[in-house]
Amino acid sequence: MNYISGAEAAEVQSVVIGAGQAGLSGAYHLRRTGFEPERDFVVLDHNPGPGGAWRYRWPSLTYGRVHGMHALPGMELTDADPARPSSEVITEYFDRYERAFDLRVRRPVKVRTVREGTGGRLLVETSAGAWSTRTLINATGTWDRPFWPRYEGQETFLGRQLHTARYPGPEAFAGQRVVVVGGGASATQHLLEIAPYAADTTWVTRRPPVFREGPFDEEAGRAAVALVEERVRRGLPPRSVVSVTGLPLNDAIRRGLADGVLDRQPMFDRITPEGVEWKDGRRVAADVILWATGF
Known part of the structure; x- marks a missing residue:
C-alpha cells in the first residue's frame, strides 16, 4: 500500500x-x-x-x-x-x-x-x-459485519442460508421449510411474518427466551445497564441485548405463542445436508436456515 x-x-x-x-x-x-x-x-x-x-x-x-x-x-x-x-x-x-x-x-x-x-x-x-x-x-456500527455462528456440517447444507442483514421479506419463503436461529426481536418478527407463507417453521435458541410484560421504561433501562456493567466489571463479555432487556410480550407475540409458531426448541447440534439435527437423534428437515444472530 x-x-x-x-x-x-x-x-x-x-x-x-x-x-x-x-x-x-x-x-x-x-x-x-x-x-x-x-x-x-x-x-x-x-x-x-x-x-x-x-x-x-x-x-x-x-x-x-x-x-x-x-x-x-x-x-x-x-x-x-x-x-x-x-x-x-x-x-x-x-x-x-x-x-x-x-x-x-x-x-x-x-x-x-x-x-x-x-x-x-x-x-x-x-x-x-x-x-x-x-x-x-x-461510528461505523455493526450492520456490515453480521455474526454467522459455525456448526458442524454447515458447509454440507443443500438449502439456502441467509442472515437477518439480507432478509428479503416473508414472501420469499413461500412453501419452504424454514429454521430460524436466534432469541431476539428480529427472530420473533421473522417467524411471525414467515409462518403464514412457509410450509413449516422451527425456532431454535441457545437459551430459553424470557418474555417481559409492560413497557421498557427508564427503571427497566437502568436495570439492564446495571446487568451489563456488572459483567464487564467482572471481566466478562456482555451478553446479547435481549438477554438483559427481555422480549416484549405484545399481542402478536401472544398469538405466536398460542398457535405454536413461537414454540422454541433448544439449539441443534449439527447441520446436515437436509436440515438440522440434535444429539438425541431428532431431526428437522429444512430448505432454509435463517440466522437472526446479531452483528
Missing part, C-alpha cells in the same frame, strides 16, 4: 466515520460546541445516501413495529406513519437532520486506514483523500 504523507492531508480537529445514529449525534455535538463542518471536522459515510443501517431494513419492518429508535439530539421524529417501512421513515428523518444542522456528510467515502501521523495527530486515508486529525469518532 502506498501511504499518504501527513503533508498531503487536510487538517481538521475531528473526523467522524459513519453517518448513522451515532455518527450524526457526534457531528451534532461537534457543531454545538462551535466546530464548523469542513473547516473543523468532516463526516465520512460509505453509504450512497442518508439512513445508515436503516436503509437496509426489510420492507415489512414498518415503523410501528420497530423495537426502538431513539431520537437524534436536537430534533424529534414526529408524526411518522407507523404503517410505512422503517427504512423509508428513518432514512428521510436522517436526511432532514443532516440538512437542518448543515452537517455536510461526504459520501460515498470508504475509509481505508487510520494510522498514527505526526505531532500526535491521526492520519485518515480514504477513497476521497486524506485528513490529519486530532480526534476521531468511530
Whole structure:
C-alpha cells in the first residue's frame, strides 16, 4: 500500500466515520460546541445516501413495529406513519437532520486506514483523500459485519442460508421449510411474518427466551445497564441485548405463542445436508436456515 504523507492531508480537529445514529449525534455535538463542518471536522459515510443501517431494513419492518429508535439530539421524529417501512421513515428523518444542522456528510467515502501521523495527530486515508486529525469518532456500527455462528456440517447444507442483514421479506419463503436461529426481536418478527407463507417453521435458541410484560421504561433501562456493567466489571463479555432487556410480550407475540409458531426448541447440534439435527437423534428437515444472530 502506498501511504499518504501527513503533508498531503487536510487538517481538521475531528473526523467522524459513519453517518448513522451515532455518527450524526457526534457531528451534532461537534457543531454545538462551535466546530464548523469542513473547516473543523468532516463526516465520512460509505453509504450512497442518508439512513445508515436503516436503509437496509426489510420492507415489512414498518415503523410501528420497530423495537426502538431513539431520537437524534436536537430534533424529534414526529408524526411518522407507523404503517410505512422503517427504512423509508428513518432514512428521510436522517436526511432532514443532516440538512437542518448543515452537517455536510461526504459520501460515498470508504475509509481505508487510520494510522498514527505526526505531532500526535491521526492520519485518515480514504477513497476521497486524506485528513490529519486530532480526534476521531468511530461510528461505523455493526450492520456490515453480521455474526454467522459455525456448526458442524454447515458447509454440507443443500438449502439456502441467509442472515437477518439480507432478509428479503416473508414472501420469499413461500412453501419452504424454514429454521430460524436466534432469541431476539428480529427472530420473533421473522417467524411471525414467515409462518403464514412457509410450509413449516422451527425456532431454535441457545437459551430459553424470557418474555417481559409492560413497557421498557427508564427503571427497566437502568436495570439492564446495571446487568451489563456488572459483567464487564467482572471481566466478562456482555451478553446479547435481549438477554438483559427481555422480549416484549405484545399481542402478536401472544398469538405466536398460542398457535405454536413461537414454540422454541433448544439449539441443534449439527447441520446436515437436509436440515438440522440434535444429539438425541431428532431431526428437522429444512430448505432454509435463517440466522437472526446479531452483528
